[in-house]
Amino acid sequence: MAENDYDAFAAAYDADNEVNAWNAYYERPAILALVGEVAGLCVLDAGCGGGAHAAELIARGADVTGIDSSAGMLQIAQCRLEGRACLLQADLSDALPFEDQAFELILASLVLHYLPDWSGPLKEFNRLLPQGGRLVFSTHHPFMDHPSSGRDNYFETYTFDETWQRGEKQIAMxxxxxxxxxxxxxxxxxxFQIDIVSEPQPDPRARTLFPEAYRSxxxxxxxxxxxxVKT
Structure with missing residues (x-):
């Protein structure tokens, strides 16, 4: 079974992503709050998935381009966004098909922890932004990863595997x-110059909807x- 094969479970993943505690009531509201005002900005949603973040950015007045490596997730995003964003299949490990300084803001939600090396993608993000442009991203917290990985050395960069259950599908990640x-x-x-590092709390509504996840x-x-911020 191939790892991270989002095409194999795109619909199940997107349906869960829409409503679960971790995405709908924690990551998505937190990163969108960190993004702030976007009206009139050209925004790249890097790793756009099914388009949930893009939909909110568009609703706030942004001009959005979304990229993802999964054709299945992009198909869901196309249905959701109904032509309101430019959507392209692209891999963050490769050079991206955009001109220098094409965007004023880049959002990269929960995508960088899939990559063995951040240097290439971050340099591409820098190229795509003007001076003063912002990159806002979320990633696995290393203090979450390490205790469950079975590895001894926190200071190493290493891979670890999980099995996700989405609907009736088991997915190797x-x-x-x-x-x-x-x-x-x-x-x-x-x-880049680091402006904000955040460890946010979940949406308070999760306390009633998902009490166990809320406690966690x-x-x-x-x-x-x-x-x-690009310096």
Whole structure:
């Protein structure tokens, strides 16, 4: 079974993503709050998935382009957005098909932890932004990854595997753990200044809707959020 094969479970993943505690009541509201005002901005949604973040950005007045490596997820995004965004299949490990300084803001939601090396993608993001442009991204919190990985050395960059259940499908997932200092070093080496690092709390509505997840999210780190500026 191939790892991270979003095409194989795109519909099940997107349906769960719409309503679960981790995405709908934690990651998505947190990163969109960090993004802030976007009216009139050209925004790249890097790793747009089924388009949930893009839909909110468009509703706030942004001109959105979305990219994803999964054709299945892009098909869902196309149905959701109904032509209101430019959507392209692209891999963040490769050069991206856009001109220099094509965007004023880049959003990268829960995508960088799939990549073995951040240097190339972050340099591409830098190329696509003007001076003062922002990159806002979320990723696995390394303090979440390491205890469950079975590895001894937190300071290594390494892969670890999980099995997700979405509907009736079991999905093999592979992620990359990197220590906190490696994240900061990669961001700075790519020409960004760190503006905000956030460990947010979930939407208060999750307390009633998902009490077990709410207890987890309010007492243990799950994701880490960055707002960084091109210098």
């Amino acid at each position: 592979r992620f990359w753990h990197r220590p906190l200092h490696a994240m900061f070093d990669a961001v700075k080496a790519a020409g 999210l309010t007492t243990m780190p799950r994701f880490l959020f960055f707002s960084v």
